[in-house]
Amino acid sequence: MKDLIEIRWHGRGGQGAKTASLLLADAAFNTGKYIQGFPEYGPERMGAPITAYNRISTMPIRVHSNIYEPDYVVVIDDTLLTAVDVTSGLKEDGAIVINTTKTIEEIAPLLNDYKGSVYTIDARKVSEEALGKYFPNTPMLAAIVKVTEIMPEEDFLRDMEGSFKHKFAKKPEVIEGNMKALSLALEQIKKIQ
Amino acid sequence: MSIRERLSGNEATAYAMKQINPDVVAAFPITPSTEVPQYFSSYVDNGQVDTEFVAVESEHSAMSACIGAEAAGARAMTATSANGLEYMWEMIQIASSSRLPIVMALVDRAISGPLNIHCDHSDAMAVRDSGWVMLFSETNQEAYDNMLMAHRIAEHKDVMLPLMVCQDGFITSHAIENIELLEDNKVKEFVGTYKPEHYLLNREEPIAVGPMDLQPYLTEHKRQQTEAMNNAKRVIAEVAQDFEKMTGRKYDFFEGYHLEDAEYVVICMNSTAGTVKNVVDSLRANGVKAGLLKVRVFRPFPGELIAKALEGKKSVAVLDRVPLLNATGGPLYEDVTSAMFVEGIHVPTVNYSYGVGGRDVTEEQINQVYEDLQNLNDMSNPYRFLGLKERR
Numbered sequence: 001m002k003d004l005i006e007i008r009w010h011g012r013g014g015q016g017a018k019t020a021s022l023l024l025a026d027a028a029f030n031t032g033k034y035i036q037g038f039p040e041y042g043p044e045r046m047g048a049p050i051t052a053y054n055r056i057s058t059m060p061i062r063v064h065s066n067i068y069e070p071d072y073v074v075v076i077d078d079t080l081l082t083a084v085d086v087t088s089g090l091k092e093d094g095a096i097v098i099n100t101t102k103t104i105e106e107i108a109p110l111l112n113d114y115k116g117s118v119y120t121i122d123a124r125k126v127s128e129e130a131l132g133k134y135f136p137n138t139p140m141l142a143a144i145v146k147v148t149e150i151m152p153e154e155d156f157l158r159d160m161e162g163s164f165k166h167k168f169a170k171k172p173e174v175i176e177g178n179m180k181a182l183s184l185a186l187e188q189i190k191k192i193q
Numbered sequence: 194m195s196i197r198e199r200l201s202g203n204e205a206t207a208y209a210m211k212q213i214n215p216d217v218v219a220a221f222p223i224t225p226s227t228e229v230p231q232y233f234s235s236y237v238d239n240g241q242v243d244t245e246f247v248a249v250e251s252e253h254s255a256m257s258a259c260i261g262a263e264a265a266g267a268r269a270m271t272a273t274s275a276n277g278l279e280y281m282w283e284m285i286q287i288a289s290s291s292r293l294p295i296v297m298a299l300v301d302r303a304i305s306g307p308l309n310i311h312c313d314h315s316d317a318m319a320v321r322d323s324g325w326v327m328l329f330s331e332t333n334q335e336a337y338d339n340m341l342m343a344h345r346i347a348e349h350k351d352v353m354l355p356l357m358v359c360q361d362g363f364i365t366s367h368a369i370e371n372i373e374l375l376e377d378n379k380v381k382e383f384v385g386t387y388k389p390e391h392y393l394l395n396r397e398e399p400i401a402v403g404p405m406d407l408q409p410y411l412t413e414h415k416r417q418q419t420e421a422m423n424n425a426k427r428v429i430a431e432v433a434q435d436f437e438k439m440t441g442r443k444y445d446f447f448e449g450y451h452l453e454d455a456e457y458v459v460i461c462m463n464s465t466a467g468t469v470k471n472v473v474d475s476l477r478a479n480g481v482k483a484g485l486l487k488v489r490v491f492r493p494f495p496g497e498l499i500a501k502a503l504e505g506k507k508s509v510a511v512l513d514r515v516p517l518l519n520a521t522g523g524p525l526y527e528d529v530t531s532a533m534f535v536e537g538i539h540v541p542t543v544n545y546s547y548g549v550g551g552r553d554v555t556e557e558q559i560n561q562v563y564e565d566l567q568n569l570n571d572m573s574n575p576y577r578f579l580g581l582k583e584r585r
Contacts, residue, residue, distance in 0.1 A: 022369055025199065025369045036369065041311070060371070063468050064464040064554070065553055065556065
């Protein structure tokens, strides 16, 4: 991992982009890193495009700006590809991770000639198989951890189990499904460019 | 051993309040400070504090309840933002003139209108001469640390003034970042218990609080308030020394970053200071003698110290996170330049209105300021805007 990696999340209100960015911050924190996890709050409405950010660093983080030149971009909803300039400022030695069933031929025209790596995952399929419902943020969290290699997969899974036990203390029945969503996502994410 | 954690600024503030365990918290929710009483009320619900939590119906009542509680002899706290603070306005002055050391978390947000929920300092600046001690915080860590020092300052017998700890709405209040927390017992010991000299519930000494105060003595009482604010300087320094002994974290009236040998100085408060530090580092790497002066203690204003720290500099930019609506300078600029005038220090100093209503403050913008400072030929209009989109 580089000394500082910067990640930008694109989602729609209600899909959990903010929660995913906070969980990623948590996971990286537990590996001893300095972290920032923050959403860009706008007029929040279900379905409106929203942005969230992460900085993960080996050094204390002082900057308090949004991220304009991210190393990685996560797109939780592929309908955003035509609505938001998701590759804006994205570094070519970085990567974009998209929740979609589309092929590279279908996606490439929407990525502004982005030359870096493109990963896709069908987070709907993963989520529905593991949880019986569509919560795309859990699989996308696993996907970005795998792509950024900020921590070994086994450490990530162990750490997330702890987080879920805490987060879902009052509904433990969803822990197993969420853990399954993470492992399925780690298996199913694929590099298409 | 401190505790390594990751918390948002609001979480850190609520956690400090839990460790302080005040007698009374009275609050009404308003974005972006809502989480402070929200998290705190769960501590109340879980029995982790024995605070009397008063869920009032407005901010005016929140401050009134704090005033009542403090006058009775209790330790009272609240939190608010923007229009919530404005709605307290009348009671803000009653609190300070009654010499009640209430402590408030102010999560800075633009005041309406038009409606905007994001960060600027227009709320804090609207109450800047209301007799409250005002501490500003760059990070969640500083918001936490300032809160732990707050009661020792406010409740000191030579001060007895209310105090607000300010941090930037959303930018630090809602961002998760690393933080070092202290153990409960250390906080408890450091903050101590509140033993007011005079209080309403003391049957041995009947007193009146908030009586009419006309021509015979109001002037003298106001002068005493001034003296209390002056005394706060000494007390703030003493408390910071004790805090440093406990934590190793040093707090001063302001923080200088590469300030001593700097030729070009930016002055600002709160979260922007972190971004400025990054820019200072990159400019220094290119041989530009850039420096930062970050104001922590805004009231009482350490004017003499700031002015002396600017002596001999080539140029200075004061960043005010407020709209400039008085056709002269922003509040921080006016304070800094008038202090320089009084001390006889003449350095070309310009003013920028920036980051209004949550406009993102980038390293690029700060770079522009230092660029301007290195080419400061035209001082005909020192009142400027940073990051403006419109063509002018």
